Each structure stands twice: as C-alpha cells, then as structure tokens.
Amino acid sequence: MATGSRAIRPRSSVWLSERKTPRRKGDQQPVGLDRLKIVAATVRLLDADGLAGFSMRRLAAELGVTAMSVYWYVDTKDHLLELALDAAMGEIVLPIEAVAPEMAPPVPLPVDAGPMDAGPAEAGPARSGAADAEVAEAGDPRSAEPRDWREQLRQLAEESRKVLVRHPWLSPLMGEFLNMGPNAMAFTNAAQAVMRNSGLPLDKVSSALALVTQFVYGFSTIEGRFAMRCREEGIVQDELLQEVMTTVKDRPDFDGTREMFAAQGDIGVEEMRDRDFTFALDIAISGIEALRDATLRAREG
Template sequence: MATGSRTVRPRSSVWLSERKAPKRKGDQQPVGLDHVKIVAATMRLLDAEGLSGFSMRRLAAELGVTAMSVYWYVETKDHLLELALDAAMGEIALPMEAVGPVEGQEHSPAEPRDWREQLRRLAAEYRQVMVRHSWVPALLGEYLNIGPNAVVFSNAALAVMRNSGLPDDKITSALSLVYQFVYGF
C-alpha cells in the first residue's frame, strides 16, 4: 500500500513466519536463554517502562546478554512484542464450560454456569489484563493477536456466546461490541 511517496509494507507476524535461526560461522547459541525467559523479561520491561522505553538493548541488558543474543530466539522486535501480547492473553482466566475439562481440575461450585455471568467474567478478566499491562491496548491495535493464548480466549468467548441463544451470524458482532466496550472503558 502506498502513502504519498513511501510504500508501507504489511507487518509480518511471528505466528505466520517460519523462524530462521541465524547461521553465522563460529557463533554459539546463548546459554541460559529461552523464549519463556525472554518473553517474561520483555513483559517486565514493558510494565515498568512502557512501549516507548522498551528496546532490544534494554532487554538484553536485563537478561545479561548482548542484544544480538536475543535474535537467536526472535527475528524482530515486532515478533517479540507479539509473543508478549499473547503471553498477556494467557493470563485471562477462562470459564471451565467454555474451554472444556482440564485434566486434574474439577468444576468449581463457584464457577458461573449462566452465559451472562461467564461473559461478564471474561470481560472483567480482559480488562484486568489491559490494566495490569498498560502496553497491551496499543499492541492490540497493531498486531494480529492470533497466538495460541489469544485463540483459546477467542474460542472460550465464542463458546460462552453460543449459549446466549444468538444466531451464529450475530455472535461475532456481539463479541466485538463487548470487546470494544471493555477496550474503551
């Protein structure tokens, strides 16, 4: 897409790209790093400093490695931000009925069975994630948000809405309304 004299390319997604590890002669993969540690440190930095204060150099310093070491695990800063966004979505507690039985967990009597209450809880959980991680709303507008945790959340919300009695062709619109209300609130 062209705007003025510059061409804007669509943003790539960590969920749609094939990871190609750097292959440089003599380089060794950094010891002690993994996706979990990198994403956790990213979220801590984003929580503390926001999007404007986040950089790959700052992240590397937090992890005690060079900035290039982080690129063994993620191709770009954008991909890392997508991973952090999905990790934040994974913090949302989901209703058991919506996600199905989880091995080793029994249904809690406190778990709401009414779809309205389940939807309220999902909306409240969604909002809590956005409040706890003030950088999440900005990323929701920038990235596809199609990681595994986001998909589980979306599927749970769809399952709750299917119990509402709305026709299937209205469910997505109803959920969009709820999400936009929470996002705007």
Template sequence: MVTAADRAKGPARASVWLGGKATRTRRTDQPAGLDLDKITAATVRLLDSEGLAKFSMRRLAAELGVTAMSVYWYVDTKDDLLELALDAVMGELVLPGTVDGAETGTGTETETGTGTETGTETEPDGTETGPDGTEGGTEAGADWRIQLRRLAAGYRSVLVRHPWVSPLVGVFLNIGPHALKFAAVSQEVMRSADLPLRGQTGGLAAVFQFVYGFGTVEGHFRDRCARAGMTQDEYHQHAMGGMSEQPSLRRTFEQAQDLMAARGGDTVEEMRERDFDFALDLLIAGIEAKRGA
C-alpha cells in the same frame, strides 16, 4: 534479523505466528539458559516497569545479560517480541470451561503471573463470586451471563495490569495461542446467549470494545498516578480541585456533581467498580433483549 534488502523482496509477514524465528531452538554458541520463553518473560517485565516508549532490544539484552545479537537469533524484530509479549499476558486470563489447569470450575483459581490463589463465595441467590466480587461459576452449562461477566472482568484486569497492551491490540493480529483460546471461548459463550448468528459478532464487539475502552483509561490513569507519586484518590482530588477553580470549566463541573453523588462510592476504585458493573449490566440486558430475534 530483517534487513532493508529482505524487506525489498516482498511485504513483511503479518504476524510472528505466521513465520519467522519464533520456533528456533538455541544454538550451541548461544548463551546458556537463554530461550524464547525467558526472552518473552523479560520483555513483559520491562514493558510493565518502564513502558512501551522506553522498550528497546538493547535495553532487553542488558536485562538478560546478553548481546542484542543473541536476542535476534530468536526473533527477527522488536515487533516480534511485542507480539509474543502480548499473547503471553493474554495467558493470564482464566477462561470458563478450560481444563488445562488455568481454570477447572472447582471453586479455586490461580491467576497466572501473580501466584495468587482466590476462592469463591456464594451469594444469597446462589451466584458464586470471587474475593473481588467477580461472578464465578464456570463449570460446563454455567449461565452465559456469568461467563460473559467473568471474561469481561478478566480482559479488563489484563489491560489494567499491563497498560502497554492497549496500544498494541490494534497493531497486531492477535492470533497467538492464548488470544485464539480467549476468542474461541468468548464466541462459545456468545453462542450460548442465543443471539441470532448475524448479531453475535456485534454482541462481542459491544462487550469487549467497551471493556477495552474502560480498561485502557483505567490502566493509564493508574499508571499516571503512580508516576506522579500519588494515590488515585489524591490525584482525583487534585484534578477536581483544579477544575472547580477554572471559570471555563466550573459550570460543567457543577452540572456533574449530581451525577457523581448519585453514583456513590467513597473512593475512585469504588466509583469505577459501580460504573463498570452497571455498564456491563446494560450491555447484557441489551443482549437479552435481542435473544431469539
């Protein structure tokens, strides 16, 4: 465990991946069956079920049925565990071109952590799509637009399934193995888009910072609805009804009605999907306009 005296000797390390106890093996006097993978998995479960604010080493130890000191044999701080959990959920992403079992381009994929196998369907234009409408086709040489959409959809899904991820993304360096693989694949896809080299990081920022913002809002909205004991549609109707009754908000609310009607969609999920798809289309169109510039 890092003590005040240890911290006084020098600045704390920037990442758990740059040193610390994360590579240690179990001592003979440690609880049988306890290892870093199990500790990390339990951390993810607790963050999913109880949220970031309630997470503590004491709560984690209770979940594992061990003492807090047993956990500290494997990590130095709570931040170490949060960083490990963050990279673990990045491992749920199915990446274009990978051949390590996460994704093979054969028409099926297994979403890590859910055990759900999803097939692909072929649209009239030849584009492969999954059951959720996400474009597929990740074999070598696949169109960069398809691959970029798939990466964006995957990242959004992680943010929505795990609302605690978004507050941590800007806190840690995100240099774990899964995060680095995601970054490498994303960079390779952007290179395929034929943007000038000086603009490729900007292209990645445009897409993935948009996805980060969209997925963060979506994830926290879903979480708030669940905690309120309401469906997303029920919560939306409740909120819209309250806004329409407030004189100070009524004009803005009325002005937005034509936008809402034009967007279409009978449910919050449908409206959200239309917005996400169209916004991503705009970003890809912008990248296409800058190709070879």
C-alpha cells in the same frame, strides 16, 4: 495493490513465521537463555517502562546478555512484542465451561513458565487458570452444572479488564498486531462459545461480542492509563481526583460533573470504577438479551 513500484505487504507476524527453531547462522546459542526467559523479561520491562521505554538493548541488559543473543531467538522486536502480548493474554482466566478439554492443560502456566521455548508454530494453547485449580482440587468441574452464559460473559469481561489495567501497554499492541497467538485464539474461541450459548442467531454473535469486547477495551484502557499516570506522578488516584475537583469547584461548566460525583457518595476512584463497569456491563448484557428476543420473534413471525 501497489504504491509506485513497491507492493504493500502485510506486516510480518511471529505466528505466521516459518522459523521453527531458534537459530541464527554463524552464531552459537547463548548459554542459560531461552525464549521463555526473554518473553518474561520483556513483560516485566514493559510493565515498568511502557512501550516508549522498551528497547532490545534495554532487554539484553536486563538479561545480562548482548543484544545479538536475543536475536538468536526472535527475528525482530515486533515479533518479541507479539510474544509478550500473547503471554499477557494467557493471564486471562477463561470460563471453564467455555474451554475445550484439549485447550486446558492440567498445570497452570504463569507468564514465566510454559511452552514458549518451542518455535511460534509449536507453542502450546492457552488455558484457564481457574480450570486448572478446580481440576487439581475437585476433579473435572465440567461434570458440575455449567453456569449461565451471562455469568461466563461477566467473567470474560472482568478478567480481561484486570489484565488490560495490569499491563497498560497491551491496548496499543492489540491494534498493532494480528493477535492470533495460542492464548489470543483460546480467548476468542471461549468468547464465541459463550456468546453462542446466549441463543443469538449466528450472524449476530460477532456483533454482540464486539459490543462487550470494545466496551471492556475502552474502559480498561482509560482506567489503566490513569492509574499509570498516578504512579508516575507518585500520587494516589483519589488524591488526584480530589485535586482536580477542588480546582474546578467554582466553574459552572463543571456543575453536572460535580453533581454526578456527589451522587456516587463517599467512595474512592477504584470503587467508583467498579460500580460503573459492573452497571455498564449489566446494560450491555440486558441489551443483548432484548435484541436476541426481538430478532428471534421477528424471524418466527
């Protein structure tokens, strides 16, 4: 397709880039700098300042180098954000039962260590942090009885929620980029493996995954943004909620909301969110089971 005389091209992706070595013609490689350090610093700055406050100049200042030194390792700011996105996704602890042996190195790779010095095409696969710890302490856990797919799915959902809340800048990036780095693909493959084990027909697996992943994405995005707003305002989440509820205590259009909060009992915001998340996830899993059984019955009869 084209608009006028200009063809519409897909956004460039670091994972599809042909650039395999960190080099810019005419430049000398900066001393003491590598892609790993750059990505780790990027994640720290994004956590502290958000997407709006992030810039290549701010990053260079954080690293104590010039902006051109950073471009020795990445072609564009977007490419760097893709690398940061995938690094953060590597924090999601995957169910050991759903991780292929070749995808789980024996040593955990935190956000500030790993194979990121290689070019994008050479970056290593994601891993399960839980898997690494278990391997180190008790041998290969794959020899033990695997957990039910429901428990594995709960782990995927809960771990994803933690990472999305920890890094509020992740949510908008997931909609901006292809999200096909090694850690993202390891998550996708693990999630597909878990859902296949549910017994769903293959043509329904992606739909069931969409239900769970979009629920987690939406829930965690709002949770993370609310927590970030409270931090920026220097107020505790419970205090902000109480302030809001006090302000609207005489408004009849909030009667239903007040009754709902009263039914929760004397608990804080975080505990209330935990309850809501767990119950909603249970509903989703129960729905998947019910529709799976109905689909199989329909196909059999």
